[in-house]
Amino acid sequence: MEINGIEYTIGRLNAVDQFHVSRKVAPIVPKLMPIIAEVAKGDLAKAIDSIDGGKRGDLTDLQPLADSLSPLMEAFAQMPDEDVNYIIFKCLSVAKRGGAVVCRNNTIMFDDIDMTQLLPLVIATIRVNLGNFIQGLLMKASSMQKQPQ
Structure with missing residues (x-):
């Protein structure tokens, strides 16, 4: 991906890290799915390009992204700092920039990385590593709710 x-x-998280990241994000999964869908459509990168490039173009087509990002940020705000840091550092540990790992030993290796790179990288890592698992859980939960009691 380009940011x-x-x-x-x-890259891929190992199975144990996938388990722990999924455990940490479980409380925010309902908030996470809309933003994962927007990332999959490429809207997050488009938003960053529009905002970061200083363009004043029409951003109305980014409304679904804005609508999905707000609840996600609220959910992250309610999580303990330790959980948020765990998710960020684990996700960035499998992201690479020019062949170099973005994060090693809970230290971001590039001084120029800010929120405009951090959040898309974390969300993309969750989508790549946990997207099918999370989607399967939501589908199973949904079908269980629809079954007659």
């Missing part, structure tokens, strides 16, 4: 003209690749 601010810089190419990043998203």
Whole structure:
């Protein structure tokens, strides 16, 4: 994926890290799914390009992204800092920039990374590593709710 003209690749979390990240994000899964859908459509990168590039173009087509991002940020705000940090550092540990790991030993390796790179990288890592699992859980929960009691 490209963010601010810089190419990043998203790697795979090992099974134990996938388990722990999924455990930490479980309380916010309902808030996470709309933003994962927007990332999958490429709208997050488009929003960053529009905002970061200083363009004053029509951003009305980004309303679904804004609508999904707000509840996600509220959900993150309610999580303990330790959980948010765990998610961020684990996700960034499998992201690479030009072949170099973005985060090692809970330290971000590039001084120029800010929120415009951090959030899309974390969300993309969750989508790549946990997207099918989370979607399966939501579908199973939904079908269980629809079954007659």
